[in-house]
Amino acid sequence: MQPIHIIGGGLAGSEAAWQIAGRGVPVVLHEMRPVQSTAAHKTEALAELVCSNSFRSDERETNAVGLLHEEMRRLGSLIMRCGDANQVPAGGALAVDRDGFSAAVTAALEAHPLIQIRREEIALPPDEWDSVILATGPLTSPALADAIRKLTGEDSLAFFDAIAPIVHRDSIDMSVAWFQSRYDKAGPGGSGADYINCPMTRAQYDAFIDALLAGDKTSFHEWEANTPYFDGCLPIEVMAERGRETLRHGPMKPFGLTNPRQPDVKAYAVVQLRQDNKLGTLFNMVGFQTKLKHAEQVRIFRTIPALEKAEFARLGGVHRNTFLNSPKLLDATLRLKAAPRLRFAGQITGCEGYVESAAVGLMAGRLAVAERLGEPVSLPPPTSAHGALLGHITGGHIETIDAGPRSFQPMNVNFGLFPPLTRMPTRGPDGERLRGPAKTIARKRALSQRALADLDRWIAGDAFPAAAE
Numbered sequence: 001m002q003p004i005h006i007i008g009g010g011l012a013g014s015e016a017a018w019q020i021a022g023r024g025v026p027v028v029l030h031e032m033r034p035v036q037s038t039a040a041h042k043t044e045a046l047a048e049l050v051c052s053n054s055f056r057s058d059e060r061e062t063n064a065v066g067l068l069h070e071e072m073r074r075l076g077s078l079i080m081r082c083g084d085a086n087q088v089p090a091g092g093a094l095a096v097d098r099d100g101f102s103a104a105v106t107a108a109l110e111a112h113p114l115i116q117i118r119r120e121e122i123a124l125p126p127d128e129w130d131s132v133i134l135a136t137g138p139l140t141s142p143a144l145a146d147a148i149r150k151l152t153g154e155d156s157l158a159f160f161d162a163i164a165p166i167v168h169r170d171s172i173d174m175s176v177a178w179f180q181s182r183y184d185k186a187g188p189g190g191s192g193a194d195y196i197n198c199p200m201t202r203a204q205y206d207a208f209i210d211a212l213l214a215g216d217k218t219s220f221h222e223w224e225a226n227t228p229y230f231d232g233c234l235p236i237e238v239m240a241e242r243g244r245e246t247l248r249h250g251p252m253k254p255f256g257l258t259n260p261r262q263p264d265v266k267a268y269a270v271v272q273l274r275q276d277n278k279l280g281t282l283f284n285m286v287g288f289q290t291k292l293k294h295a296e297q298v299r300i301f302r303t304i305p306a307l308e309k310a311e312f313a314r315l316g317g318v319h320r321n322t323f324l325n326s327p328k329l330l331d332a333t334l335r336l337k338a339a340p341r342l343r344f345a346g347q348i349t350g351c352e353g354y355v356e357s358a359a360v361g362l363m364a365g366r367l368a369v370a371e372r373l374g375e376p377v378s379l380p381p382p383t384s385a386h387g388a389l390l391g392h393i394t395g396g397h398i399e400t401i402d403a404g405p406r407s408f409q410p411m412n413v414n415f416g417l418f419p420p421l422t423r424m425p426t427r428g429p430d431g432e433r434l435r436g437p438a439k440t441i442a443r444k445r446a447l448s449q450r451a452l453a454d455l456d457r458w459i460a461g462d463a464f465p466a467a468a469e
């Protein structure tokens with residue numbers, strides 16, 4: 001049988017190789033280290049953790065990444081098996097001994113009779129490879145990135161992310177904010193009332209600019225600083241440094257917007273949020289990419305009127321990060337529409353994080369092997385953490401045409417990506433009415449229970465429609 005080729009032996013490529021070989025199909029795994037390294041990797045081990053040693057929360061009932069851990073365990077994940085075996089104490093988080101973890105993944109893959117590991121850089125997958133998984137990560141080698149860019153088009157592969165914070169829609173105070181598009185313009189696919197607007201007085205704006213200027217920021221890595229970011233992606237604090245009025249004439253401009261509650265009072269500045277996913281559960285803060293530290297973002301952004309109680313599904317950032325405009329380029333099974341023999345996995349697809357990258361590797365491996373064996377495509381349930389991630393990558397995102405950074409940006413798994421419950425839990429186990437945080441926890445618990453029940457049905461052979469259908 002022809003092997004499936006995997007390029008990149010990181011978190012995603014290692015998991016994909018394990019899933020494919022586990023189904024009896026041969027794999028050739030091409031990893032360029034140690035022949036050539038990246039700016040962040042330091043060893044030649046497979047599945048090297050380039051920064052923190054944490055897989056984040058292991059709490060499966062109320063935390064989306066903890067739920068993803070559990071789903072991966074149920075799907076026979078090598079990354080989770082080696083993570084669990086190399087756990088170090090970290091409270092409710094799953095943290096690992098990084099060397100022990102990577103050594104265990106490397107040993108398992110090296111010992112598998114159906115996996116061949118070749119230490120070489122692939123600059124272009126040869127035509128004769130009929131099934132290829134590209135899992136080369138956020139630091140894909142420049143030669144291969146160039147080849148992908150030629151295949152997908154100039155604007156389809158980003159080299160920096162420009163991540164604006166994303167807020168759970170139900171945490172925005174709509175007694176203060178209002179829906180309206182600038183000058184009520186409907187635009188393609190819009191209604192004229194597509195943005196949530198948060199108004200600021202002059203005093204509030206001034207205090208906000210002061211907070212941005214004084215806020216604690218993360219600096220760029222030396223190797224990131226050498227790659228200039230273009231003007232459309234400037235962090236908000238850099239815009240504020242250019243002049244106190246810059247933001248008021250950029251992403252915070254108040255023009256063309258009227259607060260229906262106070263039509264005669266013009267806001268001095270307006271923060272706009274735009275729907276981010278088709279489900280309508282998440283809204284991103286338009287133009288608010290930032291290098292402020294996460295705790296600072298929460299503190300400062302909660303001073304914005306209507307966002308005092310904002311719950312963030314994602315906080316902002318700007319990093320060196322190679323990733324595709326996946327919702328446009330990939331089909332529901334992670335194949336490049338323009339060249340279906342090529343399938344993508346890991347962070348290059350627009351997920352974020354070690355565990356998410358491995359989970360996308362797991363799905364890519366299973367989909368590639370099913371194709372090789374002539375089996376029908378079976379996508380994970382959209383209600384599972386895997387399905388929610390796949391939905392974000394291949395179709396759950398709303399495309400926009402605004403100037404500035406591309407709207408599809410990498411994202412960790414979070415409950416905002418899950419289809420809402422048909423019935424919200426309103427009462428606790430002893431019949432008392434749920435309020436505030438207790439209600440949120442009950443909702444997360446119900447989402448997790450639904451996810452695991454549907455995943456078990458999928459493992460047992462039930463079919464589910466694609467997440468974005």
Ligand SMILES: Cc1cc2nc3c(=O)[nH]c(=O)nc-3n(C[C@H](O)[C@H](O)[C@H](O)COP(=O)(O)OP(=O)(O)OC[C@H]3O[C@@H](n4cnc5c(N)ncnc54)[C@H](O)[C@@H]3O)c2cc1C
Pocket residue numbers: 007008009010011012013030031032033037038040041047048049050051052053054120121122123135136137138139140141144320345346347348352353354355357358
């Ligand atoms: C500096 C940095 C810090 C990060 N910190 C964290 C963190 O603390 N926590 C977290 O959850 N996530 C973090 N991430 C994000 C992300 O989760 C990790 O980068 C994760 O490793 C991505 O998994 P992956 O399999 O997609 O890519 P990788 O794990 O990077 O694997 C890609 C592999 O492909 C190889 N490769 C690249 N090009 C080629 C080629 N042409 N031919 C052959 N091989 C090739 C690379 O050598 C590498 O081994 C960080 C990312 C970066 C860049």
